[in-house]
Amino acid sequence: MTFQTTEPPFRFRQGTRPLLISMPHVGTHVPPELAVRFTDEGQRVPDTDWHLERLYDFADELGASVLVATHSRFVIDLNRPPDGASLYPGQSVTGLCPVDLFDDQPLYRDPTDVPGEAEIAQRRDAIWQPYHAQLAQELARLQAAHGAAALWDAHSIRSVVPRFFEGTLPDLNLGTANGASCSPVLAELLLSIGKQATGYTAVLNGRFKGGHITRQYGNPTQGVHAVQLEMTQSSYMQESWPFDYLPAVAEGVQPHVRRMLEAVLAFVET
Secondary structure (H helix, E strand, O other): OOOOOOOOOEEEEOOOOOEEEEEOOOOOEOOHHHHOOEOOOHHHOOOOOOOHHHHOOOHHHHOOEEEEEOEOOOOOOOOOOOOOOOOOOOOOOOOOOOOEOOOOOEOEOOOOOOOOHHHHHHHHHHHHHHHHHHHHHHHHHHHHHHOOEEEEEEEEEOOOOOOOOOOOOOOEEEEOHHHOOOOHHHHHHHHHHHHOOOOOOEEEOOOOOOOHHHHHHOEHHHOEEEEEEEEEHHHOEOOOOOOOEOHHHHHHHHHHHHHHHHHHHHHHOO
8 A cells, every 4th residue: 555645744833942842642634545444443543642732732831842743643653663663572562553452453444454564664754754853853953052951742541451551540650761761850850740749640660661752862961851741531531432621620630740841841941
């Protein structure tokens, strides 16, 4: 199959302070020629990190730059290495161009119709490469302008996904690649903010340690601090179809997320 898209690979807003917020899994666009190959459930793109732009609607007030994916992770996963290598060896994961859903159901109607190497390469060239080029370029700009930079990789997931973990996830899952992508001092500060958030649970480098983006771009010895936050969707939205945003619920967690980002800025601006 040949892959083509008319949708730009990302949306980007440049800010004024040394913080870039990346949202690699919020995209929902699937080119029509690809969508017809998906199952009915796959066409609903259920594994999307829904509504994060709305949840992080304070980003502009903070002066952050914001990079937002447009295409569904079912087209290509921007938080996976370009060669598709597993980030969690020995554990169940979805690939660079997924062929199944988080609930282990097939994504493609025809199991012989999954993308081959040529199609994967086309998707990588059209979407993955431009997104990462913009991400790297903006981090370099921020570091040059401010002497340091922070990358916040924003994610969300259903609170219960048996394929990946037992039981219910903590609400605020901070990942710093086991300390490699961010100053330990900053990581502990963020964890303390999460633990002080009444009604929510928080963990650092638990099941989610940060994906390719956190691991690739975080370089604290060079002044670039990268953190992934994987939030439970139950903290701000309806976890099942039609995946509605729940403003009254979101208002509870939003101030804590903002407090974390303010702490990140305070850290890199000192």
